[in-house]
Amino acid sequence: MSNYVESFGQLWGPLLVLGQIALFTLVLLLSIAFLLLLDRKVWAGVMMRKGPNVVGPFGLLQSFADFGKFLIKEIVIPAGANKTVFIMAPILTCTLAFASWAAIPVAPGTTSGTSWVISNLNVGILYLFAISSLGVYGIIMGGWASNSKYPFLGALRSAAQMVSYEVSIGFVIVTVILLVGSMNLTDIVNNQDGGFWNWHAFSFQNFPLIIVMFPMFVIFFISALAETNRPPFDLPEAESELVAGYQVEYGSTPYLLFMLGEYLNIVLMCAMMTILFLGGWHGPIPLGEDFVRDHPFLNAFAGLFWFMFKILFFFFLFAMVKAIVPRYRYDQLMRLGWKVFLPTSLVAVLIVAGYVAYMGVQS
Amino acid sequence: MAVYAFYLIALVVLVSALSVIMARNPVHSVLWLILAFFSSAGLLVLIGAEFLAMLLVVVYVGAVAVLFLFVVMMLDVDFVELKQGTLRYWPFAVLVGVIFAAEIVLATVFGTTTNASTFDASPGAATNTEAIGKVMYTQYLLLFQMAGIILLVAMIGAIVLTLRHRPETKRQNIAKQTSRRRSDAVELKDPTPGQGI
Numbered sequence: 001m002s003n004y005v006e007s008f009g010q011l012w013g014p015l016l017v018l019g020q021i022a023l024f025t026l027v028l029l030l031s032i033a034f035l036l037l038l039d040r041k042v043w044a045g046v047m048m049r050k051g052p053n054v055v056g057p058f059g060l061l062q063s064f065a066d067f068g069k070f071l072i073k074e075i076v077i078p079a080g081a082n083k084t085v086f087i088m089a090p091i092l093t094c095t096l097a098f099a100s101w102a103a104i105p106v107a108p109g110t111t112s113g114t115s116w117v118i119s120n121l122n123v124g125i126l127y128l129f130a131i132s133s134l135g136v137y138g139i140i141m142g143g144w145a146s147n148s149k150y151p152f153l154g155a156l157r158s159a160a161q162m163v164s165y166e167v168s169i170g171f172v173i174v175t176v177i178l179l180v181g182s183m184n185l186t187d188i189v190n191n192q193d194g195g196f197w198n199w200h201a202f203s204f205q206n207f208p209l210i211i212v213m214f215p216m217f218v219i220f221f222i223s224a225l226a227e228t229n230r231p232p233f234d235l236p237e238a239e240s241e242l243v244a245g246y247q248v249e250y251g252s253t254p255y256l257l258f259m260l261g262e263y264l265n266i267v268l269m270c271a272m273m274t275i276l277f278l279g280g281w282h283g284p285i286p287l288g289e290d291f292v293r294d295h296p297f298l299n300a301f302a303g304l305f306w307f308m309f310k311i312l313f314f315f316f317l318f319a320m321v322k323a324i325v326p327r328y329r330y331d332q333l334m335r336l337g338w339k340v341f342l343p344t345s346l347v348a349v350l351i352v353a354g355y356v357a358y359m360g361v362q363s
Numbered sequence: 364m365a366v367y368a369f370y371l372i373a374l375v376v377l378v379s380a381l382s383v384i385m386a387r388n389p390v391h392s393v394l395w396l397i398l399a400f401f402s403s404a405g406l407l408v409l410i411g412a413e414f415l416a417m418l419l420v421v422v423y424v425g426a427v428a429v430l431f432l433f434v435v436m437m438l439d440v441d442f443v444e445l446k447q448g449t450l451r452y453w454p455f456a457v458l459v460g461v462i463f464a465a466e467i468v469l470a471t472v473f474g475t476t477t478n479a480s481t482f483d484a485s486p487g488a489a490t491n492t493e494a495i496g497k498v499m500y501t502q503y504l505l506l507f508q509m510a511g512i513i514l515l516v517a518m519i520g521a522i523v524l525t526l527r528h529r530p531e532t533k534r535q536n537i538a539k540q541t542s543r544r545r546s547d548a549v550e551l552k553d554p555t556p557g558q559g560i
Binding site for chain 1: 388418492
């Protein structure tokens with residue numbers, strides 16, 4: 001990097017970053033289009049329906065058709081709505097959802113200890129946590145600015161739910177940080193090198209910790225469902241009981257942005273689970289040091305493949321949960337978050353901290 | 364480059380801070396406040412204190428400001444009425460402003476400030492997080508723990524003050540609900556026609 005900057009002048013560095021951002025955005029948007037279809041297909045499959053199958057072969061172009069429809073429709077802003085905030089809310093949701101991806105390392109770099117990432121932050125995991133804690137504003141602003149009872153109540157429900165589950169997500173993240181001794185996402189992934197038994201979900205290198213870490217992995221998965229307002233925790237939307245929660249008054253492009261942000265957040269949560277618990281870009285069987293040294297680029301692309309494959313796996317789980325699990329009641333949701341997950345993850349933090357201090361896992 | 368970034372972010376902080384008090388709508392005020400917090404986090408990143416910046420976002424923007432927003436949105440206060448007669452408080456406001464300005468001037472003139480170019484955000488450690496952790500859990504351990512206990516007391520106090528046991532409210536007993544079986548709830552009868560049960 002620094003060589004490039006010196007030889008191509010000062011403009012090259014920012015341009016390179018801009019290019020990376022454009023690439024990430026493009027890939028993310030394209031994958032969201034197909035993931036959305038996958039979501040609907042899985043859901044349909046479980047219900048023994050066919051799902052979208054008209055636009056393009058196997059309905060592959062359905063998302064693009066939907067996209068066109070959303071863009072062409074007229075934007076309706078309700079009377080008495082707070083116009084600026086009303087328009088800003090979906091933009092904010094979408095922007096924040098994209099911003100999180102700046103810190104996600106997607107593949108190993110060609111030299112050891114580096115990775116393919118836009119910004120290799122020292123506090124990467126904290127950055128993700130901070131940005132995802134901002135996501136609640138898009139919802140509150142959207143609900144409030146609509147100037148209508150139902151979006152407002154939906155927004156309050158949604159916000160309370162997201163804030164509650166953030167707490168347990170935070171504690172689960174702390175257990176992983178304690179094991180690694182760093183908040184850098186690349187370090188977290190590299191700590192799980194050498195086979196699937198070393199992934200944090202299984203934690204074979206700290207053997208008895210699997211009793212703690214695997215439940216933490218499950219808690220993180222369930223909290224991620226709640227955090228992204230996905231079924232069985234989709235109470236703000238609950239399309240069979242209520243209208244669409246905070247999005248009632250939204251249509252056309254603003255709605256598209258909300259939905260895009262929601263799906264980006266889901267994929268982000270899948271990526272976070274992959275990085276924190278399933279070894280990020282590491283394959284289940286290590287390729288061997290010789291291979292990594294001789295074919296750094298091949299190794300990077302193998303890493304990219306595994307990373308995407310794991311995200312796809314988690315996305316499939318998200319879709320299956322949506323199809324299979326019945327919706328929770330609101331008090332059950334709150335009880336699960338505050339009375340079950342919070343104490344459990346707190347005790348887990350104590351156990352892992354004690355283990356790390358006693359066994360001297362970190363350097 | 365960093366200097367321009369500083370001026371840009373500082374400008375955003377100042378404008379949003381001004382807008383907090385200038386905005387007519389209290390919800391807009393809170394939204395501006397959030398922008399001010401967020402931009403201040405940007406300033407912290409610029410001097411290399413990335414851990415503090417993230418904490419500022421997580422704690423203030425992610426939790427405290429959400430509560431502000433909740434309260435302000437839920438309160439049904441007539442702000443036109445509230446604004447009336449604010450002119451009476453002008454002298455007091457000016458006094459407070461002058462005191463603040465004087466303090467800042469005194470601090471910059473007589474204080475031993477560190478130049479931004481020589482400022483070390485993580486003294487004696489590899490990262491910012493480590494540096495803060497080291498002083499917090501060694502030198503300032505007692506104060507840190509005391510702050511925690513004060514917060515705990517405040518939390519318990521708030522709960523005690525607002526908790527009312529109302530016997531007439533119905534409560535969900537989750538254990539009872541989930542341990543219900545079909546045999547507890549459903550009873551099959553075989554009524555003869557014309558007789559009923």
